[in-house]
Amino acid sequence: MSVISRDIAHDAAPRTQAERSAQSDAAMIEAAKALILERGTEKTTLQLIGERAGYSRGLASYRFGTKAGLFQAVGKSILRHWMSHLDKAVDGQVGIDAMCAAAEAYRRFIEKWPDEIRVLHILLCEAASPRSEFRQIADESYQRQREDVADWVRRGMDQGTVRSDVDPRSEGARYVAYISGMTYLWLISPDAIDWQRVNDDFRGQIRRTLAP
């Protein structure tokens, strides 16, 4: 067992079972992301995913159980990425500052990893369908984001940097709806959205609406 072959990520022939499965899982999730971008979820088949990842047609189904299960794994992986990016950017700020920092973090995330946001939003959109297996993940994610914003507003009110006659939960819902809707419009017609300007206007609106 050479140290060299162990240290190379995505080595052609990893030694341990754990490495092998982690590598094939990751390869399939990456393949799925690429295929969702090219063909959408409906026209992406488990056979295509397995084979593009360098395996057989059956592996994806064997490992993730169902097609929906695999897509959930894809979505969770992107959500984790975004959440950690967001946490770093907000970093304890509250009130209008936190809201603006989060909007700016989203703009930077889209600039750096546009495909991640495209895939995530395609999956989130599918959650709108009844009986969608992604529904719960989308619901929890949006609920958490609404509550986070509501919390920033509440703390801003405590600080006195936010008007005292607003409803934090309503502001949270409007904030999240706005980001989500803009992302949707960007997916539908990418050239119609100038994220830099949209973000500037959005932050201006937040100040105008919430500042005392």
Place this chain on the structure above:
Amino acid sequence: MSVISRDIAHDAAPRTQAERSAQSDAAMIEAAKALILERGTEKTTLQLIGERAGYSRGLASYRFGTKAGLFQAVGKSILRHWMSHLDKAVDGQVGIDAMCAAAEAYRRFIEKWPDEIRVLHILLCEAASPRSEFRQIADESYQRQREDVADWVRRGMDQGTVRSDVDPRSEGARYVAYISGMTYLWLISPDAIDWQRVNDDFRGQIRRTLAP
């Protein structure tokens, strides 16, 4: 050929071919709406649609060509309904008045025909997927709505009822994104959105942001 049987809409046994096909088309579109609400588009089959409409498993495919073709017909039919409702409500108003009237018309539409909006938005969400056959319809619809709002803003600026330093197109995009995002959040967690309050706050925000 009795006059009586001709005049009864959805007669059990319509006489002319045109009547027969119009009736079966309408029945299948209604069946599709109900099934999309119950099961989502993916788990709705052409067989279920045909049979719920009172026909065979093959008719939907024969008449609309493809499953996507049928869903396009469903979407167009709901969009026509909403557009005519909107036109009546706005009725030549411009500026902030038009924007508030449109938001209020949307609230009333959702109150009266929530299922229509649910089905429409499920279809619009699917348009986010690449290669979706509903993409073009969604794009045109949202583009037109953005332009309508931008036009209201422009005319409001001419009148002097809207601040002169705003960008009409940016306001249009934000308005549409907001409505679309809110509708999405309502689909994902219906109880989280109080449309009356959301609308009141939205209209307040429009005035606060756009009034000179």
Place this chain on the structure above:
DNA sequence: ACTCGCTTGCTTGTTGACAACAAGTAACTT
């Protein structure tokens, strides 16, 4: 008004693609 040939509405038969699962083989582990 009648009917014969044409058109249109609708159904049933069939094919190929697909997800899901079962059963097997090969790679690792202790």
Place this chain on the structure above:
DNA sequence: AAGTTACTTGTTGTCAACAAGCAAGCGAGT
């Protein structure tokens, strides 16, 4: 060497799409 895990191949049932046929309207010529 025995057991566990990674992966592949075989199979089944469901589905969309299409093709071929039957039956219900329709219209021109008598």
